[in-house]
Amino acid sequence: MEPKPLKQSEASQDRLIEAECWVFDLDNTLYPASCDLFAQVDRKMTTYIAEYLDVDFEHAGDIRKIYYRDHGTTMSGMMALHDMKPAGFLDYVHDIDLTVVPPDPDLDQALSNLSGRKIIFTNGPTEYAERVLDRLSIRHHFEAIFDIIGADYIPKPMPGPYDVLVDRYRLKPEETVMAEDLVRNLKPAAALGMTTVWVRSDSDLNDNEPVQDDIHHVVDDLTHWLGALASQ
Numbered sequence: 001m002e003p004k005p006l007k008q009s010e011a012s013q014d015r016l017i018e019a020e021c022w023v024f025d026l027d028n029t030l031y032p033a034s035c036d037l038f039a040q041v042d043r044k045m046t047t048y049i050a051e052y053l054d055v056d057f058e059h060a061g062d063i064r065k066i067y068y069r070d071h072g073t074t075m076s077g078m079m080a081l082h083d084m085k086p087a088g089f090l091d092y093v094h095d096i097d098l099t100v101v102p103p104d105p106d107l108d109q110a111l112s113n114l115s116g117r118k119i120i121f122t123n124g125p126t127e128y129a130e131r132v133l134d135r136l137s138i139r140h141h142f143e144a145i146f147d148i149i150g151a152d153y154i155p156k157p158m159p160g161p162y163d164v165l166v167d168r169y170r171l172k173p174e175e176t177v178m179a180e181d182l183v184r185n186l187k188p189a190a191a192l193g194m195t196t197v198w199v200r201s202d203s204d205l206n207d208n209e210p211v212q213d214d215i216h217h218v219v220d221d222l223t224h225w226l227g228a229l230a231s232q
Contacts, residue, residue: 012216015195016229019116020175023165023189024142025156026122026129028181029199029222031101031136040096045074048092052084072155073123079153086153094128101135107223111141113230120145121165121178123155144169156185162192179222183215190214197222 024030027037042064050060067077078084111118118141122129126147133139146168151161166173173193180186181201190196190213197217219225 012195015175016177016217017115017232018175019177019195021117021119021169021171021177022114023119023121023171023176023178023194025178025180025182025185025199026120026124026132028201029179030107030138031104031132033181033201035100037096037098037100037132041093044093044096045089048089049074049078052078053082072158073148075148076153076155086148090125090128090148094125098131098135101132103135103137104223105137106227107136108138108141110223110226110230111138114226115230116177117169118142119165119169120147121156121161122146123148125149156180157182157188159188159191162188166192187214190216197225 031037042061045064046057046061049055049063050057053060053063055063063077064074067074067081071077071080075084075086075089078089079086120129120133120142122145124147126145126149129145129147130139133142146161146165148155150168151164154160156162165171166176173189176189177195177197178186178189179197179199180189181199183198186196186198195216196214197219198215199222200218200220
Protein backbone atom coordinates (compact mmCIF):
# COMPACT_ATOMS: atom_id res chain seq x y z
CA MET A 1 0.00 0.00 0.00
CA GLU A 2 1.47 3.33 -1.11
CA PRO A 3 -0.06 6.35 0.60
CA LYS A 4 -0.11 9.66 -1.15
CA PRO A 5 2.54 12.07 0.15
CA LEU A 6 1.27 13.95 3.17
CA LYS A 7 1.76 17.69 3.36
CA GLN A 8 2.76 18.45 6.94
CA SER A 9 1.75 21.79 8.39
CA GLU A 10 3.90 23.83 10.70
CA ALA A 11 1.30 23.24 13.41
CA SER A 12 1.63 19.48 12.95
CA GLN A 13 5.41 19.73 13.21
CA ASP A 14 5.12 21.85 16.34
CA ARG A 15 2.90 19.21 17.97
CA LEU A 16 5.71 16.69 17.52
CA ILE A 17 8.41 18.91 18.94
CA GLU A 18 6.27 20.06 21.87
CA ALA A 19 4.66 16.68 22.67
CA GLU A 20 4.13 15.99 26.36
CA CYS A 21 4.08 12.23 25.82
CA TRP A 22 5.14 9.74 23.15
CA VAL A 23 3.30 6.42 22.95
CA PHE A 24 5.17 3.72 21.04
CA ASP A 25 4.03 0.38 19.80
CA LEU A 26 6.69 -2.29 20.26
CA ASP A 27 6.82 -4.96 17.56
CA ASN A 28 7.96 -3.86 14.10
CA THR A 29 7.99 -0.28 15.36
CA LEU A 30 10.92 0.06 17.74
CA TYR A 31 12.88 -2.67 15.98
CA PRO A 32 12.98 -3.34 12.22
CA ALA A 33 10.42 -5.69 10.75
CA SER A 34 13.37 -7.44 9.10
CA CYS A 35 14.15 -9.02 12.50
CA ASP A 36 11.04 -11.12 11.76
CA LEU A 37 10.24 -11.97 15.37
CA PHE A 38 6.65 -12.52 14.34
CA ALA A 39 7.67 -15.52 12.25
CA GLN A 40 8.71 -17.17 15.51
CA VAL A 41 5.59 -16.03 17.34
CA ASP A 42 3.35 -17.15 14.47
CA ARG A 43 4.83 -20.66 14.49
CA LYS A 44 4.34 -20.97 18.22
CA MET A 45 0.78 -19.65 18.05
CA THR A 46 -0.04 -22.09 15.29
CA THR A 47 1.43 -24.98 17.29
CA TYR A 48 -0.52 -23.95 20.38
CA ILE A 49 -3.78 -23.69 18.44
CA ALA A 50 -3.20 -27.06 16.75
CA GLU A 51 -2.73 -28.75 20.11
CA TYR A 52 -5.49 -26.85 21.89
CA LEU A 53 -8.12 -27.47 19.21
CA ASP A 54 -6.73 -30.84 18.08
CA VAL A 55 -6.45 -29.77 14.44
CA ASP A 56 -3.61 -30.09 11.94
CA PHE A 57 -0.94 -27.41 11.66
CA GLU A 58 -2.23 -26.00 8.35
CA HIS A 59 -5.78 -25.60 9.67
CA ALA A 60 -4.41 -24.02 12.84
CA GLY A 61 -2.50 -21.51 10.70
CA ASP A 62 -5.70 -20.50 8.93
CA ILE A 63 -7.45 -20.06 12.29
CA ARG A 64 -4.57 -17.92 13.57
CA LYS A 65 -4.79 -15.54 10.60
CA ILE A 66 -8.58 -15.24 10.70
CA TYR A 67 -8.73 -14.58 14.45
CA TYR A 68 -5.93 -12.00 14.21
CA ARG A 69 -7.77 -10.19 11.45
CA ASP A 70 -11.22 -10.34 13.04
CA HIS A 71 -10.45 -10.01 16.77
CA GLY A 72 -7.35 -7.80 16.92
CA THR A 73 -5.21 -10.65 18.25
CA THR A 74 -5.28 -14.41 17.74
CA MET A 75 -5.53 -14.76 21.50
CA SER A 76 -8.71 -12.69 21.64
CA GLY A 77 -10.32 -14.94 19.07
CA MET A 78 -9.32 -18.06 20.99
CA MET A 79 -10.66 -16.57 24.22
CA ALA A 80 -13.95 -15.47 22.67
CA LEU A 81 -14.70 -18.56 20.63
CA HIS A 82 -12.98 -21.37 22.53
CA ASP A 83 -12.89 -20.18 26.14
CA MET A 84 -9.10 -20.32 26.18
CA LYS A 85 -7.32 -18.95 29.26
CA PRO A 86 -4.74 -16.38 28.16
CA ALA A 87 -1.85 -16.83 30.62
CA GLY A 88 -0.47 -20.10 29.24
CA PHE A 89 -0.88 -18.91 25.66
CA LEU A 90 0.99 -15.66 26.29
CA ASP A 91 3.86 -17.42 28.07
CA TYR A 92 4.23 -20.04 25.35
CA VAL A 93 4.07 -17.87 22.24
CA HIS A 94 6.43 -15.18 23.56
CA ASP A 95 9.13 -17.62 24.65
CA ILE A 96 11.22 -16.92 21.54
CA ASP A 97 14.81 -16.20 20.51
CA LEU A 98 15.47 -12.45 20.69
CA THR A 99 19.11 -12.55 19.64
CA VAL A 100 17.98 -11.41 16.17
CA VAL A 101 17.21 -7.99 17.72
CA PRO A 102 20.46 -6.01 17.94
CA PRO A 103 21.15 -3.11 20.31
CA ASP A 104 20.28 0.20 18.69
CA PRO A 105 22.57 2.96 20.01
CA ASP A 106 21.21 5.44 17.47
CA LEU A 107 17.65 4.89 18.73
CA ASP A 108 18.92 5.18 22.29
CA GLN A 109 20.46 8.56 21.46
CA ALA A 110 17.38 9.75 19.59
CA LEU A 111 15.13 8.88 22.54
CA SER A 112 17.55 10.61 24.91
CA ASN A 113 17.25 13.80 22.87
CA LEU A 114 13.48 13.56 22.49
CA SER A 115 11.55 15.62 25.03
CA GLY A 116 8.40 14.29 26.66
CA ARG A 117 7.37 11.19 28.56
CA LYS A 118 7.56 7.84 26.80
CA ILE A 119 5.21 4.85 27.15
CA ILE A 120 4.99 1.48 25.41
CA PHE A 121 1.50 0.40 24.27
CA THR A 122 1.56 -3.22 23.14
CA ASN A 123 -0.76 -6.15 22.49
CA GLY A 124 1.92 -8.36 24.04
CA PRO A 125 2.77 -8.96 27.70
CA THR A 126 5.08 -6.74 29.77
CA GLU A 127 7.71 -9.43 30.35
CA TYR A 128 8.19 -9.88 26.62
CA ALA A 129 8.28 -6.12 26.01
CA GLU A 130 10.95 -5.72 28.69
CA ARG A 131 13.09 -8.40 27.04
CA VAL A 132 12.84 -6.68 23.65
CA LEU A 133 13.62 -3.27 25.14
CA ASP A 134 16.61 -4.75 26.95
CA ARG A 135 17.88 -6.21 23.66
CA LEU A 136 17.59 -2.75 22.08
CA SER A 137 19.20 -1.18 25.18
CA ILE A 138 16.42 1.41 25.44
CA ARG A 139 14.28 0.17 28.33
CA HIS A 140 15.42 2.99 30.61
CA HIS A 141 13.63 5.58 28.46
CA PHE A 142 10.11 4.34 29.21
CA GLU A 143 8.14 5.23 32.30
CA ALA A 144 5.54 2.50 31.72
CA ILE A 145 4.50 -0.44 29.57
CA PHE A 146 0.75 -0.66 28.96
CA ASP A 147 0.28 -4.26 27.90
CA ILE A 148 -2.53 -6.60 26.90
CA ILE A 149 -3.00 -7.71 30.51
CA GLY A 150 -3.33 -4.13 31.74
CA ALA A 151 -5.90 -3.64 28.98
CA ASP A 152 -7.92 -6.52 30.42
CA TYR A 153 -7.01 -8.61 27.35
CA ILE A 154 -8.80 -6.20 25.02
CA PRO A 155 -6.41 -5.52 22.12
CA LYS A 156 -5.70 -2.63 19.85
CA PRO A 157 -7.49 -1.43 17.73
CA MET A 158 -10.51 -1.73 20.04
CA PRO A 159 -11.10 1.79 21.43
CA GLY A 160 -11.47 0.79 25.10
CA PRO A 161 -7.74 0.32 25.83
CA TYR A 162 -6.95 3.74 24.39
CA ASP A 163 -9.36 5.34 26.86
CA VAL A 164 -7.76 3.37 29.70
CA LEU A 165 -4.31 4.45 28.53
CA VAL A 166 -5.31 8.11 28.54
CA ASP A 167 -6.92 7.89 31.99
CA ARG A 168 -4.25 5.74 33.65
CA TYR A 169 -1.34 7.89 32.56
CA ARG A 170 -3.20 11.20 32.57
CA LEU A 171 -2.45 11.88 28.94
CA LYS A 172 -3.59 14.96 27.10
CA PRO A 173 -4.39 13.51 23.66
CA GLU A 174 -3.75 16.81 21.88
CA GLU A 175 -0.23 16.77 23.38
CA THR A 176 0.43 13.07 22.72
CA VAL A 177 2.08 11.36 19.74
CA MET A 178 1.53 7.69 18.93
CA ALA A 179 3.87 5.70 16.66
CA GLU A 180 2.77 2.33 15.28
CA ASP A 181 3.32 0.03 12.29
CA LEU A 182 -0.35 -0.88 11.76
CA VAL A 183 -2.63 1.77 10.31
CA ARG A 184 -5.72 0.31 11.95
CA ASN A 185 -4.16 0.73 15.41
CA LEU A 186 -3.63 4.45 14.81
CA LYS A 187 -7.24 5.24 13.99
CA PRO A 188 -8.50 5.25 17.62
CA ALA A 189 -5.53 7.43 18.61
CA ALA A 190 -6.37 9.94 15.89
CA ALA A 191 -10.02 9.91 16.95
CA LEU A 192 -8.92 10.94 20.45
CA GLY A 193 -6.91 13.83 19.05
CA MET A 194 -3.41 12.33 19.16
CA THR A 195 -0.82 13.03 16.51
CA THR A 196 -0.14 9.78 14.68
CA VAL A 197 3.05 8.42 13.14
CA TRP A 198 2.86 5.42 10.86
CA VAL A 199 6.10 3.44 10.72
CA ARG A 200 5.47 2.14 7.24
CA SER A 201 4.92 -1.61 7.12
CA ASP A 202 4.09 -4.10 4.39
CA SER A 203 1.89 -6.12 6.75
CA ASP A 204 -1.17 -7.62 5.07
CA LEU A 205 -3.24 -5.85 7.72
CA ASN A 206 -2.33 -2.54 6.08
CA ASP A 207 -3.80 -3.58 2.75
CA ASN A 208 -6.76 -1.45 1.69
CA GLU A 209 -6.49 0.75 4.78
CA PRO A 210 -7.14 4.44 4.02
CA VAL A 211 -4.38 6.51 5.57
CA GLN A 212 -5.05 10.14 4.77
CA ASP A 213 -7.51 11.03 7.54
CA ASP A 214 -5.85 9.18 10.40
CA ILE A 215 -2.14 9.29 9.63
CA HIS A 216 -0.34 12.58 10.17
CA HIS A 217 3.23 11.43 9.52
CA VAL A 218 4.66 8.50 7.54
CA VAL A 219 8.20 7.30 8.20
CA ASP A 220 10.28 4.42 6.89
CA ASP A 221 13.12 4.62 9.42
CA LEU A 222 11.88 5.60 12.89
CA THR A 223 15.35 5.94 14.38
CA HIS A 224 16.53 8.35 11.69
CA TRP A 225 13.29 10.31 11.80
CA LEU A 226 13.33 10.68 15.59
CA GLY A 227 16.99 11.68 15.49
CA ALA A 228 16.28 14.41 12.95
CA LEU A 229 13.26 15.61 14.90
CA ALA A 230 15.11 15.75 18.20
CA SER A 231 17.89 17.83 16.61
CA GLN A 232 15.48 20.62 15.64
